[in-house]
Amino acid sequence: MADLDPVAALILAEAGDLGGTVLVVDDRLGTLSRAALDAGATVLAACDDVRDEVELPEGVTIVDLTADPDLSAVDTVLWRLPKAVAAVEDVAEQLALLCRADVQVFGGARVKHLVLAMNDALRASFGEVSASRGVAKSRVLRASQPYARSRTWPRLTRLPELELTVAGHGGVFAQGRLDAGTRLLLRSLRHERPVSGRALDLGCGSGLIAATLASLGWDVVATDVSSAAMASTRRTAAVNQLDLAAIRADGIPDHLDELDLVACNPPFHVHAAKDSAPTFELIEAAGRALRHGGELWLVYNAHLPYLSAAFDHVGPTRVVVRDRSYVVTCSTRS
Numbered sequence: 527m528a529d530l531d532p533v534a535a536l537i538l539a540e541a542g543d544l545g546g547t548v549l550v551v552d553d554r555l556g557t558l559s560r561a562a563l564d565a566g567a568t569v570l571a572a573c574d575d576v577r578d579e580v581e582l583p584e585g586v587t588i589v590d591l592t593a594d595p596d597l598s599a600v601d602t603v604l605w606r607l608p609k610a611v612a613a614v615e616d617v618a619e620q621l622a623l624l625c626r627a628d629v630q631v632f633g634g635a636r637v638k639h640l641v642l643a644m645n646d647a648l649r650a651s652f653g654e655v656s657a658s659r660g661v662a663k664s665r666v667l668r669a670s671q672p673y674a675r676s677r678t679w680p681r682l683t684r685l686p687e688l689e690l691t692v693a694g695h696g697g698v699f700a701q702g703r704l705d706a707g708t709r710l711l712l713r714s715l716r717h718e719r720p721v722s723g724r725a726l727d728l729g730c731g732s733g734l735i736a737a738t739l740a741s742l743g744w745d746v747v748a749t750d751v752s753s754a755a756m757a758s759t760r761r762t763a764a765v766n767q768l769d770l771a772a773i774r775a776d777g778i779p780d781h782l783d784e785l786d787l788v789a790c791n792p793p794f795h796v797h798a799a800k801d802s803a804p805t806f807e808l809i810e811a812a813g814r815a816l817r818h819g820g821e822l823w824l825v826y827n828a829h830l831p832y833l834s835a836a837f838d839h840v841g842p843t844r845v846v847v848r849d850r851s852y853v854v855t856c857s858t859r860s
């Protein structure tokens with residue numbers, strides 16, 4: 527246990543002996559899964575982010591919580607709590623519906639990422655919720671006695687300005703809203719790119735860019751690292767009766783090439799930490815996936831350093847529009 531991070535160590539200490547079947551939710555570097563395997567448990571693991579999934583140790587059975595997996599054998603849930611309260615509420619509801627009545631849930635996080643509303647998010651589906659003492663700036667929330675009766679996620683919100691309904695799981699970016707940067711990007715795209723072709727919504731979240739492009743006649747693929755984003759995007763497409771493909775992937779899968787358009791409101795976080803590195807990789811990947819003359823449309827916070835990367839990895843780049851917070855750029859593959 528010596529090399530465990532404080533959150534993992536506290537979750538395991540709170541959970542005690544791990545026998546039977548353990549479900550690990552949103553493991554990092556496979557730490558909790560490995561500990562549960564070492565304790566002799568049968569381990570199921572659900573990671574929202576595909577980059578966490580590839581770190582899971584051998585011997586673990588991967589499940590997708592958005593796909594209603596069979597969790598009837600699960601005795602204990604070890605969970606690294608997400609930052610968003612809505613994501614806690616969504617996952618807790620699914621655990622309460624799919625696990626047995628005597629399941630014990632142990633959700634841990636750094637104290638700085640916990641808010642009181644997370645207790646209420648758990649209480650919306652579990653009858654008994656309590657908090658551990660804080661240890662090494664970490665804390666565990668325990669939940670038991672599930673009582674949720676029906677699934678309320680993903681939630682549907684009508685967005686009149688797009689004439690679309692968006693479906694959002696609790697963990698997706700801008701759940702149920704149109705982000706201000708996305709709005710600026712979509713306005714520019716609608717105005718300047720009426721022509722259709724093969725388009726990719728890179729980092730699709732709840733799928734609003736993908737759905738807008740599909741409604742304009744583009745042949746659309748949407749990708750994201752997140753299972754919640756995949757389920758939300760597919761549902762967004764279905765409720766709007768739009769046809770598009772959604773693929774869970776880190777970046778752009780190799781088979782997506784010769785694209786006419788890549789549109790992206792890039793990520794600014796990896797888990798809780800701000801990080802621009804993934805966006806540089808996405809810009810490089812877009813450069814490889816576009817056909818000659820194809821375009822990368824990006825929206826980002828004006829202070830972020832993506833303009834020169836777009837020049838270097840895609841081609842000539844112009845600022846289409848900027849407001850007080852965001853800039854939209856269009857780079858043509860050369």
Ligand SMILES: C[S@@+](CC[C@H](N)C(=O)[O-])C[C@H]1O[C@@H](n2cnc3c(N)ncnc32)[C@H](O)[C@@H]1O
Nearest residue numbers: 699708729730731750751752776777791792793
């Ligand atoms: C700022 S959000 C934008 C979501 C959506 N396109 C919108 O405009 O509302 C960025 C999205 O990129 C996804 N993402 C982060 N890193 C990624 C990667 N390496 N490959 C694919 N998607 C990624 C995140 O999960 C998140 O959904």
